[in-house]
Amino acid sequence: MNITRFAPSPTGYIHLGNVRSAIYPYLIAKQSDGGNFILRIEDTDQNRYVEGATELILETLTWLGLDWDEGIEKGGDHSPYYQSERRDIYHAYARKLLKAGRAYADPTPSEKIDEYRKEDNEKKLPFLYRNHRPETADSSDAWEPGTPLRFKSDPKSVEWHDEVMGDLKTGPEVMDDIILIKKDGLPTYNFAHIVDDYEMQVTHIVRGVEYLSSMPNYLAIYEALGISHPKFVSLPHVLATQGNKKLSKRDGAKSVIDYKDEGVVKEAMLNYLACLGWNDGTEQEIYSKDELIEKFDISRIQTSGARFDEVKLLWQNGQWIRKIYDEQGVDALYDRTVSRDEASIKSNAINPTRDSLINFWPEIAMDYSEDYRKQVLSIIYDRLKVLSDLREYTTYFFEDPRIDLEFLQSNKFIKKLSETEQRDLLSAAIDKLQNVEDWTADNLQNTLNDLLAETGKKPAELFSLIRIAISYANFSPALHLTMAVLGKDRTIARLNATCSAIVNDL
């Protein structure tokens, strides 16, 4: 049975690089019967705490459907799940180390430590605190919270296995007397996560490769505590689009929530991220969450960093938008475009920070019926890269476009027609369409075909003229579909309007 955890610190939003270390442990947990995915908040650094960050974490996980079995807002057997509330547990473990002679209180002021560091740097020596260990470290096991507590290291070479990186080893020179408990009585990450993962019976620690260099120290603590360690799964970095650096907030990495707000669907985000640095060896590109759970395999995680490519994410999103429409129908896709958002409702339960109504339609669209919006959606959905494209692509379905003859006549096909021809073609179209009794897409297609035959014009010329006269948009769905959705009255009114504008211009 796999027990994994996602353990973010509430220091801001979650970016693409961060979520991957939530997705993989989620998949690992779900692959086993009775697996547990735990959400723990690592809030031991009060200086870095950011208001609203926890809510953003909840919203992100909820949106992606990475439901946790235990953790904050949910409870479980290993409560509490905020590290700041687990102080007594860490202190108990710290006392064990103290008693075993593997920890010591260190009253050395930080200014003094800075001096040591400076000295060593000047001598071109790597700074190791154990070389400056105070004498009291060996003589006394007294410790009062309020004084930092350090690990008493016993330098030696270590070897260990990482599920992704393979067999690793380092020399004794990296082990040091790291801080276990800070002056404020709260543990450092280095100590807290070891205690918590053990207490919560975590089987796999999934985290970024940046922790690799601390592994010897962690291993030493596990050993001193006399406890076994979980499997280690080190994830390579997600690299920023530009440069060679890992994705980071400092360099402007976008929040996952930003993508949600722009209308990236959760399936695409999950799919793209899961496959950034992992593949199952086949040529499959599109995976549902269930398929990922079924096929994910730790041993196939990449060892090198992967660059984030927004263009490919957007391609995936287009694929998923079409897939949702094709497999679940227009209603399902429509629900993604305007609805109460479960993810932000959940986050708002702690702190109402965000509007929980998501709506990707132009404002004016809300004056129309849901049924009408669905009709629009069903003819335009296959052009969407993100759901918010609706705002730009559909306005002419809801309000009459401004007549702009310059725009009309600059079209490369319409340009070939004289204004007189344009007028004649439009009035012929109006006459013909007026007689259409049953305003259906099929009938309209037939009518347009007849018109084409009668006028002898090229489709490109005739259709472009009509299309732009009713939409004044750079592009639109197929003409007969657009007209069918728009309705007879509106279509003819718009054609008339353009026609008279041309007459006035003559």
Next chain:
RNA sequence: GGUUCCGUCGUCUAGUGGUCUAGGACGUCUGGUUCUCAUCCAGAAAAUCGCGGGUUCGACUCCCGCCGGAAUCACCA
């Protein structure tokens, strides 16, 4: 500087000694689908497998060296 990791088309990747004149996807380009945009379909260009040695009948695949990139060296995680 110490330590550690990484290195196949622009990008994500397949590849575990011969089936690799290196496969797929995104992107790019060309053509097709009675109009635009998009989709879809077909096709093209695109990787001297970081470099140099070695082992081998044979190396992208194993070994060594080098180079390049990254991460980390906090009372941050």
